[in-house]
Amino acid sequence: MSDYPVTAQTRLRRMPERGQYDQATVHAILDAGTVAHVGVLIDGAPVVIPTAYWRVGEDVLVHAARATRFARALRSGQRASLTVTLLDGWVLARSGFNHSVNYRSVMLFAVPEEVEDAESKNRLLDALIERIVPGRAALVRPATAKELAATAVFRLPLAEVSAKLRSGPPKDDEADLDWPVWAGVIPLALTAAAAQPDPRQSAGLPGRPPL
Amino acid sequence: MSDYPVTAQTRLRRMPERGQYDQATVHAILDAGTVAHVGVLIDGAPVVIPTAYWRVGEDVLVHAARATRFARALRSGQRASLTVTLLDGWVLARSGFNHSVNYRSVMLFAVPEEVEDAESKNRLLDALIERIVPGRAALVRPATAKELAATAVFRLPLAEVSAKLRSGPPKDDEADLDWPVWAGVIPLALTAAAAQPDPRQSAGLPGRPPL
Ligand SMILES: Cc1cc2nc3c(=O)[nH]c(=O)nc-3n(C[C@H](O)[C@H](O)[C@H](O)COP(=O)(O)OP(=O)(O)OC[C@H]3O[C@@H](n4cnc5c(N)ncnc54)[C@H](O)[C@@H]3O)c2cc1C
Ligand SMILES: Cc1cc2nc3c(=O)[nH]c(=O)nc-3n(C[C@H](O)[C@H](O)[C@H](O)COP(=O)(O)OP(=O)(O)OC[C@H]3O[C@@H](n4cnc5c(N)ncnc54)[C@H](O)[C@@H]3O)c2cc1C
Ligand code: HEM
Ligand code: HEM
Numbered sequence: 001m002s003d004y005p006v007t008a009q010t011r012l013r014r015m016p017e018r019g020q021y022d023q024a025t026v027h028a029i030l031d032a033g034t035v036a037h038v039g040v041l042i043d044g045a046p047v048v049i050p051t052a053y054w055r056v057g058e059d060v061l062v063h064a065a066r067a068t069r070f071a072r073a074l075r076s077g078q079r080a081s082l083t084v085t086l087l088d089g090w091v092l093a094r095s096g097f098n099h100s101v102n103y104r105s106v107m108l109f110a111v112p113e114e115v116e117d118a119e120s121k122n123r124l125l126d127a128l129i130e131r132i133v134p135g136r137a138a139l140v141r142p143a144t145a146k147e148l149a150a151t152a153v154f155r156l157p158l159a160e161v162s163a164k165l166r167s168g169p170p171k172d173d174e175a176d177l178d179w180p181v182w183a184g185v186i187p188l189a190l191t192a193a194a195a196q197p198d199p200r201q202s203a204g205l206p207g208r209p210p211l
Numbered sequence: 212m213s214d215y216p217v218t219a220q221t222r223l224r225r226m227p228e229r230g231q232y233d234q235a236t237v238h239a240i241l242d243a244g245t246v247a248h249v250g251v252l253i254d255g256a257p258v259v260i261p262t263a264y265w266r267v268g269e270d271v272l273v274h275a276a277r278a279t280r281f282a283r284a285l286r287s288g289q290r291a292s293l294t295v296t297l298l299d300g301w302v303l304a305r306s307g308f309n310h311s312v313n314y315r316s317v318m319l320f321a322v323p324e325e326v327e328d329a330e331s332k333n334r335l336l337d338a339l340i341e342r343i344v345p346g347r348a349a350l351v352r353p354a355t356a357k358e359l360a361a362t363a364v365f366r367l368p369l370a371e372v373s374a375k376l377r378s379g380p381p382k383d384d385e386a387d388l389d390w391p392v393w394a395g396v397i398p399l400a401l402t403a404a405a406a407q408p409d410p411r412q413s414a415g416l417p418g419r420p421p422l
Contacts, residue, residue, distance in 0.1 A: 014279050034298055034399070035312075037248035039257030045289070046250030046257035050296040050316050068225050078256070085261040087245055087401065090343050092420070095352040096336060097362075099343075101246075105261050125307060132301050132310075132397075139392040141306040151308075169409040177411055181350040182419035184408040186343075188245070190298065191402045197395040198380040200388055208393040209303070 009109055010162040020163040029106045029163055030055045031131075033084035034190065038062060040073035040080050047073070053082070054128045059155040060108065061115075061124055071152040074112040082156055083107045090186040093170035094179040102185060104165045110156040118148045125153065139207040220320055221373040231374040240317045240374055241266045242342075244295035245401065249273060251284035251291050258284070264293070265339045270366040271319065272326075272335055282363040285323045293367055294318045301397040304381035305390040313396060315376045321367040329359045336364065350418040 004010070004021045012019035020026075036053040039046050049070050053062050060082060064071040074080065088102035115121050125148075126137035143151075170183050195209045215221070215232045223230035231237075247264040250257050260281050264273050271293060275282040285291065299313035326332050336359075337348035354362075381394050406420045 014276060014281075035296055035314075037259050037261075037294055037296070039250040039259035039292075041252075041257055045320070046252055046259075046292050047320075048248050048250035048257075048259055048292045048294040048318070050248075050294055050314070052312060065225060070225075081250075081257050081259045083248060083259040083261055085246055085248070092344065092347070092418070093351070095358075096340055096348065096354050097358040099340060099351075101263060103246075103261070107259070109256070109258075129307055129310060133303065136303070136392075137307065140304070140310075141387050141390045141392075143307050147306075147308040169407075172409075176352050179352045180416055181347075181352075182408065182416040183412055184406055184419075186406050186420050186422070187404040188401055189404070190399055193398040193400065195395055195397050196380075197393065198383075201394055205391055205393040207303070208395075209397050211397070 004158065004161050007160055010160050012162060012164060018164045018166055020165060025163045026106055026158065026161055027055065029086060029104045030060065030084055033086055036062065036082050036084050038080055038082045040070070041078050042069065042073055052128065053084070054131045056124060056127050058158045060158065061128070061153060061155050063125065063128070063151055063153045066150055066152045074154045075114050077111060079109055080112055080156065081107065081109055087188050088167065089188050091170050092183055092186065094172045094176040094181055094183050098170055098172050100166060100170070102167050104163065106161060106163050108156060108158060108161040110159065112154040112156050115153040115155060118145060121148050121151060121153045125151065133207065133209050136207050215369065215372050218371055221371050223373060223375060229375045229377055231376060236374045237317055237369065237372055238266065240297060240315045241271065241295055244297055247271070247273065247293050247295050249291055249293045251281070252289050253280065253284055263339065264295070265342045267335060267338050269369045271369065272339070272364060272366055274336065274339070274362055274364045277361055277363045285363070285365045286325050288322060290320055291323055291367065292318065292320050298399050299378065300399050302381050303394055303397065305383045305387040305392055305394050309381055309383050311377060311381070313378050315374065317372060317374050319367060319369060319372040321370065323365040323367050326364040326366060329356060332359050332362060332364045336362070344418065344420050347418050
């Protein structure tokens with residue numbers, strides 16, 4: 001797979017050895033993530049909005065109610081920034097200074113494009129449902145024309161995008177290696193627990209998540 | 212405990228019933244979170260930067276290398292936005308439209324203030340270490356004057372701040388309750404696995420995390 005171009009905006013200046021620009025890495029982080037944080041300008045100041053997102057090909061998608069502040073900011077024609085972060089662990093070094101975090105993150109910049117026609121919105125929103133529980137989109141009560149009209153969907157093309165990753169044990173100064181404190185990593189991961197059925201349903205319905 | 216004022220900036224317009232402004236809720240979300248997403252203006256456009264953070268009293272703190280773009284943006288005198296998001300579950304409804312996420316989030320707005328003196332920076336950075344493994348700050352190799360000089364610490368006061376929360380089962384339309392698809396919640400949580408010791412250390416050192 002190919003690489004995304006490194007632009008003035010996406011070139012890592014701090015710890016550039018942690019940067020990656022290949023499609024496979026960027027896609028893998030986006031597909032493993034759950035929530036994105038979108039930066040938009042509102043009254044000239046940045047606002048960071050947490051939101052569900054999904055990827056279809058070379059587009060990252062987000063959705064909102066048509067008439068919200070969030071949707072208005074996304075259709076304003078201004079550049080937005082979208083970041084997805086996976087926290088993989090606390091890195092405990094011998095010195096305070098060398099403590100760190102293991103992570104995988106993607107940052108992208110784009111002018112969001114609104115998806116206007118109901119058919120495309122429907123298909124894209126189905127992909128959001130499929131991402132969470134594969135096979136579920138065909139089982140749920142389909143969206144009505146009114147619901148689709150109330151929903152705004154935006155695509156942010158993967159063009160100006162970078163990934164940054166840290167993994168592995170602490171990187172201590174040589175002189176600190178004998179300092180008498182435990183050093184290592186506390187691994188962290190987002191994990192799912194057993195699904196909790198809504199009590200108001202009959203037994204044995206299809207679409208139950210595997211866990 | 213008291214409430215934060217509801218300002219033009221922090222008043223929830225969408226789903227205001229999910230908003231909370233009391234100190235206890237805001238503190239609890241901040242103390243349970245791990246990573247913040249900070250929105251800053253760079254060349255007039257918003258950039259969303261993932262970062263470690265911590266809370267001391269009525270300040271949220273972040274740190275960075277003194278000379279980075281991130282640090283320069285934080286000391287620019289412009290308003291920043293900081294968001295902490297806890298993902299608690301996928302909410303699977305009978306209709307696609309009523310699918311949702313269970314979450315707890317805090318959004319705050321502030322002009323960051325740089326902490327200048329080395330003694331305060333040292334004390335505050337110790338609080339970051341303590342938040343991750345209580346008792347660890349006293350065990351690690353202390354920060355040197357050079358390390359503290361290379362580190363920028365910023366406080367964002369808790370003044371313009373809101374929390375927003377969703378919990379519980381799907382909220383389906385009455386007419387959909389008999390739609391033949393499983394409905395409920397997939398609970399999600401960030402969990403720690405067994406600590407991985409750096410191989411380059413002798414056995415039995417203090418400061419090992421409990422797990
Ligand atoms: C979980 C986590 C915790 C972190 N904690 C801290 C912290 O406490 N303090 C701290 O200073 N930094 C922290 N970072 C790193 C932080 O996100 C920035 O990478 C760093 O602060 C440098 O920012 P900058 O804008 O000065 O970087 P620059 O290198 O100047 O940024 C230039 C370009 O590099 C790319 N880039 C920069 N950062 C990232 C990223 N994280 N992911 C993808 N692309 C990126 C973007 O395209 C950006 O426009 C953390 C990162 C993660 C994921
Ligand atoms: C995990 C998660 C996933 C989400 N997924 C989506 C999604 O896919 N689509 C979608 O439209 N929305 C989603 N939201 C809600 C989203 O964060 C916004 O609340 C919503 O989009 C309305 O934004 P707005 O700027 O139009 O709100 P407004 O109500 O106009 O915002 C006004 C003020 O309310 C407060 N506020 C707004 N949102 C939050 C928040 N999340 N936390 C704390 N304070 C807040 C802030 O002070 C803000 O300045 C999600 C939230 C979370 C936490
Ligand atoms: C548990 C405590 C700490 C954690 C979790 C932590 C985490 C981090 C992370 C994730 C980064 C970003 C690295 C990257 O860009 O990939 C960072 C950068 C940095 N941290 Fe910390 N840190 C901690 C304690 C400290 C302390 C105590 C100091 C100073 C005494 C410090 C000084 C710095 C500096 C100077 C940078 C910038 C590095 C650079 O860009 O070159 N940190 N920290
Ligand atoms: C698994 C799939 C989905 C997930 C995880 C999801 C998640 C969310 C979340 C978290 C919100 C924000 C709620 C809040 O502010 O607290 C939201 C809002 C919204 N969603 Fe979805 N959604 C999904 C599918 C859909 C579909 C299929 C549609 C349309 C057919 C839709 C339409 C909307 C609309 C219109 C809003 C705005 C609600 C409002 O602000 O009044 N969503 N969604």
